[in-house]
Amino acid sequence: MDSILIAMILALLIPIYEAWQDDDIWQTILAFTSIATKTSIMMLVISVSRDDWSIGVVAVIILSVGNAGLMLMAHLIKRINEA
Amino acid sequence: MTDKYIYIIVALLPLASFILVFQVNPYHALVIRAILGAIAVLVYVILGAADVGLTEALVGTMLAVTLYVIAVRSSLVMRLGILKQNTPQPESYFTELVTSLKKALDKYHLRLELVEYPDNQSLQQALVSQEIHATCIEQQHSQPNLEAKYQTAIRVHRLFEIMQQELTASETTLTYVPIANQEHQ
Numbered sequence: 001m002d003s004i005l006i007a008m009i010l011a012l013l014i015p016i017y018e019a020w021q022d023d024d025i026w027q028t029i030l031a032f033t034s035i036a037t038k039t040s041i042m043m044l045v046i047s048v049s050r051d052d053w054s055i056g057v058v059a060v061i062i063l064s065v066g067n068a069g070l071m072l073m074a075h076l077i078k079r080i081n082e083a
Numbered sequence: 084m085t086d087k088y089i090y091i092i093v094a095l096l097p098l099a100s101f102i103l104v105f106q107v108n109p110y111h112a113l114v115i116r117a118i119l120g121a122i123a124v125l126v127y128v129i130l131g132a133a134d135v136g137l138t139e140a141l142v143g144t145m146l147a148v149t150l151y152v153i154a155v156r157s158s159l160v161m162r163l164g165i166l167k168q169n170t171p172q173p174e175s176y177f178t179e180l181v182t183s184l185k186k187a188l189d190k191y192h193l194r195l196e197l198v199e200y201p202d203n204q205s206l207q208q209a210l211v212s213q214e215i216h217a218t219c220i221e222q223q224h225s226q227p228n229l230e231a232k233y234q235t236a237i238r239v240h241r242l243f244e245i246m247q248q249e250l251t252a253s254e255t256t257l258t259y260v261p262i263a264n265q266e267h268q
Contacts, residue, residue, distance in 0.1 A: 002086060002087060002088055005086075005088040006087075006088055006091065009088065009091050009092060009095070012095070016095070016098065016099065016102070016118070019102065019114070019115055019118055020102045025108075025110055025111060025114065028111055028114045028115065029114055031118065032114050032115075032117050032118050032121070035118050035121050035122070036117075036118075036121045039121045039122060039124060039125040042092075042125060043124075043125060043128050043129075046128070046129055054133045055128050055133050057133075058124075058128060058133045058136050058137045058140075059128070061137060061140075061141075062124060062136075062137070062140045065140075065141065065145070066121075066140060066144070066145065069144070069145035069146075069148075069149065072145075072149055073114075073117070073148060073149050073152060076149065076152045076153060076156065077110060077152060079156075080110070080156055080194060
């Protein structure tokens with residue numbers, strides 16, 4: 001189980017590097033989406049491995065509501081470039 | 084309980100905060116703040132604080148970042164008052180001027196907002212009542228050989244300094260208009 005999680009952490013480092021390097025704001029948002037989803041999936045894996053359902057509920061809420069918040073933020077940032 | 088992966092995940096938190104601290108563009112910094120929030124949620128949750136993690140995700144990441152984007156959008160802006168043009172000219176000096184203004188402001192992560200006014204009097208009134216930061220009007224043709232076609236009056240001294248430094252185009256003359264910062268009746 002540990003090796004799965006360590007592989008997921010290594011995969012998490014890829015979008016973190018992308019957010020650090022890229023100058024385009026949309027690439028940064030893309031990296032944020034990737035990180036938000038990956039951390040939620042990691043939480044789900046941990047909740048299954050520990051058999052702790054309160055962690056699983058938090059992960060599911062973040063996975064669904066976090067994406068709605070991201071849409072809102074993307075719309076606000078889109079209007080900066082238009083005006 | 085002391086799994087090895089916990090140490091690696093906790094080490095991601097200072098990494099993300101360093102990326103956030105060394106970011107200069109305010110919009111990029113806000114998105115990276117959201118990334119920091121996502122990683123913080125993961126750390127809180129694996130250490131057993133599911134309620135703290137949920138609060139960080141909903142308030143710290145979603146609400147705070149969205150409100151900050153709105154705040155930065157409305158404060159990092161230069162409002163330029165212009166006269167309403169009856170005949171829009173696509174290849175005029177004015178579009179060239181707006182392009183060079185935007186280029187100068189981009190270095191300071193500022194945004195340019197054009198506000199149209201029907202006549203010269205309401206334009207000056209808007210500048211005095213601090214509705215806009217600067218006005219840009221076409222110069223009278225007293226000297227036809229003069230290069231500058233437009234006259235830009237700026238009431239914010241810092242913006243005037245930036246423009247003096249960055250604006251190399253000769254389409255406009257720059258003037259600073261000091262306006263007393265007082266309450267209006």
